[in-house]
Amino acid sequence: MAELQLKSLEKTYGGGFKAVHGIDLTVQEGEFMVLVGPSGCAKSTTLRMIAGLETITGGEIRIGNRVVNDIVPGKRGIAMVFQNYALYPHMKVRNNLSFGLRLKGRPKPEIEGATQDVSRVLEIEALLDRLPKQLSGGQAQRVAVGRALIKQPEVFLFDEPLSNLDAKLRASMRVRITDLHKRLKSEGRPATVVYVTHDQVEAMTMGDRICVMREGHIMQVADPTTLYEQPANSFVAGFIGMPEMNLIDAILTTAGGIPSITIGDQTIAISEGLGDRLSIGEGPVKFGIRPQHVDVCPGGTENCFSGTITTAEFLGHEVNLHIRINGETFVAVVPSDHFSTIPRRGEVVAIRPIGQRIHLFDRLTEENISLGSL
């Protein structure tokens, strides 16, 4: 296992389109790194460059101590799991697993032993003599993981491996892959993993660290908690979390040392949890608060934004309220038992953001200006 380093990595296509803009990223030995972002953010391109399936037009990729820019995929010490499994349709599972080893001309007993080992780990022993078309989606996915595992590569690459599975299977495969990663670590052969997904649930649950990308730039690299609690910019803030963080244009003032937020013609003072974090004093900002971090009070409560409910989505244990404040829609997630009766459309309510949970972003640079000394 080895460390993976990307240094000012660039990808420019023939037509002059720049897909990757000089990104720097270090994946520690044995680390599970998730690349996440909306479609078109170049996360798959980056992964394919690491694999050697796309040429590199600038910068450097290092695996361990080697620069691998010009090394063919087969000699980079990587293994890859593809989105649609990419099992060889004409080979039995056994041969799919051992194809790489057979190409290398390894002795038969060794290949047989490795195949048995891997199929035991992934519980696919009973499938060894089947063809890929006789496998279910989940089984095919396990074989694809096995084909990567058997090579004992330095870096594992996963390209949206679970997106073709149904929701239930995806959840169980997620657990399987994380378990496998932990098990390998505890057995003393830690696996460095780069995992591409567009699904933030996968990213948050699987990654040791997550790299959020947008249009070929890295927006933030951090562990899941940091990403959720201290997003570096409004893009990360909006991308991570369900439902999305509320991001609303507002004015920040600090009259008398107490910061106040103005949305339209409503102003509330945030007496605690915000003042000491701010890196600028006043001005137009993007005000961000997660739907879960809002107190909903009866209409008319002091020092709250007042708004009208436009939609109330009852989800059982909680209610998603869409509240209209000065033409902006605000989403609040409230536990169902917070109310004696579920609020209805048209009802006027007051909402108070929890001071410690407020994020303010620069409207131009989109950077978080409320991280303070954190």
Next chain:
Amino acid sequence: MTTSIDFPAAKHAERTAKASPLEIKLRRKRMISSMIRYTVLTVVGLIMLYPLIWLIGASFKTNSEIFASPSFWPENPTLSGYINGWETSTPYTFARFFWNTFLIITPKVIGTAISCTLVAYGFARFDFPGKRILFATVIATLLLPNVVTRIPQYLLFRDIGWLDSFLPLWVPSAMAGDAFFVFMLIQFLRAIPRDMEEAARVDGANTFQTLIYIVVPMLMPAIISVCLFQFMWTMNDFLGPLIYISSVENYPVSLALKLSIDTTEAFDWNQILAMSVLTLAPSLIVFFLAQKYFIEGISTGGVKG
């Protein structure tokens, strides 16, 4: 819950047990309509096949009987057509002509399969300078009528000294000269996702290994179709051998069939028909043996992910 599931099932069972008069009427209507359909199909099918059936029947008839009755069933079945036809009026038997055909077809089919696969792989999977122009050339030759190239080709092969040999008949095809097959394989390859090839590269296969171990097996239905087409077309090719082969000892069967018409004044039709049946046989046998792949090959991309 259970009652709501059981109820329709019970109702259905009841319904099938005691069909209403309306249903009986509908069922009868359906049966009559399918009977008509199958009758029409059978009749049309027989009309289409009749020449072939007649050919086989007539090959067992005597010469005098062939034109006497339109029925395909021989009154006095005889093998003389086969025996005399096989002997031919030349010093060679038909075995010789079949052998000649075999000597043309074998290198042609194998060469076509290999060369067209290589060329199609190159066009479908790699970028190289001049690719567009070269591909346009391939398509252009596809559109070119065969006749246009006959004379220049003849002159070329005459200058090389290949006349009256099998070489002009199979070498161009074995060098991917049949644009149709190249085009057909390219279209197949385009329909196959590249992921498997990329997986093979990650597994350590080089370009050639990827082609042999991954691409060719996935392309197999298409390659088999190519071989079949080439086999049948070569078997039936008359003009090619007519132009390039001059001595009787080199005649393939398609030319040899013409021999019996040329050399005798009173045609021995039963001999010609008997040898026609034999000439048809290889194509038919090969087609039926490979039918499964052939139909899979021309109807789909042939590969299920």
